[in-house]
Amino acid sequence: xxxxxxxxxxxxxxxxxxxxxxxxxxxxxxxxxxxxxxxxxxxxxxxxxxxxxxxxxxxxxxxxxxxxxxxxxxxxxxxxxxxxxxxxxxxxxxxxxxxxxxxxxxxxxxxxxxxxxxxxxxxxxxxxxxxxxxxxxxxxxxxxxxxxxxxxxxxxxxxxxxxxxxxxxxxxxxxxxxxxxxxxxxxxxxx
Amino acid sequence: xxxxxxxxxxxxxxxxxxxxxxxxxxxxxxxxxxxxxxxxxxxxxxxxxxxxxxxxxxxxxxxxxxxxxxxxxxxxxxxxxxxxxxxxxxxxxxxxxxxxxxxxxxxx
Numbered sequence: 675x676x677x678x679x680x681x682x683x684x685x686x687x688x689x690x691x692x693x694x695x696x697x698x699x700x701x702x703x704x705x706x707x708x709x710x711x712x713x714x715x716x717x718x719x720x721x722x723x724x725x726x727x728x729x730x731x732x733x734x735x736x737x738x739x740x741x742x743x744x745x746x747x748x749x750x751x752x753x754x755x756x757x758x759x760x761x762x763x764x765x766x767x768x769x770x771x772x773x774x775x776x777x778x779x780x781x782x783x784x785x786x787x788x789x790x791x792x793x794x795x796x797x798x799x800x801x802x803x804x805x806x807x808x809x810x811x812x813x814x815x816x817x818x819x820x821x822x823x824x825x826x827x828x829x830x831x832x833x834x835x836x837x838x839x840x841x842x843x844x845x846x847x848x849x850x851x852x853x854x855x856x857x858x859x860x861x862x863x864x865x
Numbered sequence: 866x867x868x869x870x871x872x873x874x875x876x877x878x879x880x881x882x883x884x885x886x887x888x889x890x891x892x893x894x895x896x897x898x899x900x901x902x903x904x905x906x907x908x909x910x911x912x913x914x915x916x917x918x919x920x921x922x923x924x925x926x927x928x929x930x931x932x933x934x935x936x937x938x939x940x941x942x943x944x945x946x947x948x949x950x951x952x953x954x955x956x957x958x959x960x961x962x963x964x965x966x967x968x969x970x971x972x973x
Contacts, residue, residue, distance in 0.1 A: 721933045722886035726890070743906070746906065748906070
């Protein structure tokens with residue numbers, strides 16, 4: 675992609691920000707915001723960043739960078755389901771409320787879906803293992819290797835069934851297996 | 866509904882007609898006498914919140930010189946709220962001046 679940023683050849687236009695600036699802005703946006711946001715609003719925010727560019731700059735200034743990062747964090751927090759819903763969803767596969775279904779879709783289709791569920795489960799289990807180590811509770815299991823073995827078995831089975839789990843979880847949130855949304859049925863005829 | 870200063874300034878910036886993101890940033894900066902400088906992340910978050918509350922809406926999109934621009938405008942509800950908030954601030958300023966016993970005719 676070439677840009678006519680040589681004033682001699684484009685005298686009527688203000689010099690466009692350097693390619694390096696635009697590249698860095700795109701990278702910054704991809705870091706800050708989730709992919710679906712970039713698809714929908716990325717070009718618009720990039721346009722604002724380019725408009726804000728001081729002439730001759732080859733990187734956005736620190737203040738702008740921090741602002742974009744903060745905006746990205748704020749957006750991610752806004753779109754996340756609340757803790758209780760999230761725990762039931764991640765731990766037990768319960769369907770999230772309708773307004774978070776797109777977040778669920780991205781999560782299910784995201785990489786390491788199985789691994790993330792596993793980590794959540796381990797976090798559940800971890801307090802109990804810690805309490806047991808300090809003798810606060812007594813459980814029959816005192817065999818670390820046995821525990822790890824069964825975790826491994828679970829993991830292998832979960833990975834084998836990943837495609838099916840994904841399809842089921844997407845269907846729960848009213849998405850087709852390829853990630854497109856169910857189209858709403860037309861309302862029934864009124865008599 | 867309590868408006869924060871940032872939101873109020875954005876609504877005020879749009880009172881004259883639709884603006885795109887950079888236009889809003891510039892207008893807010895002028896209105897606040899250079900005190901409030903919005904960045905793109907903050908601006909987008911604020912517009913998103915205002916849109917969700919039904920106070921602003923995206924009205925137009927165009928591509929100029931390879932740059933995407935989306936224009937926002939006040940909704941009727943936004944315009945009403947802006948007028949109410951402005952009246953409230955005017956009453957507050959009048960009460961403040963009275964309290965400070967400043968003669969409204971004097972330049973401070």
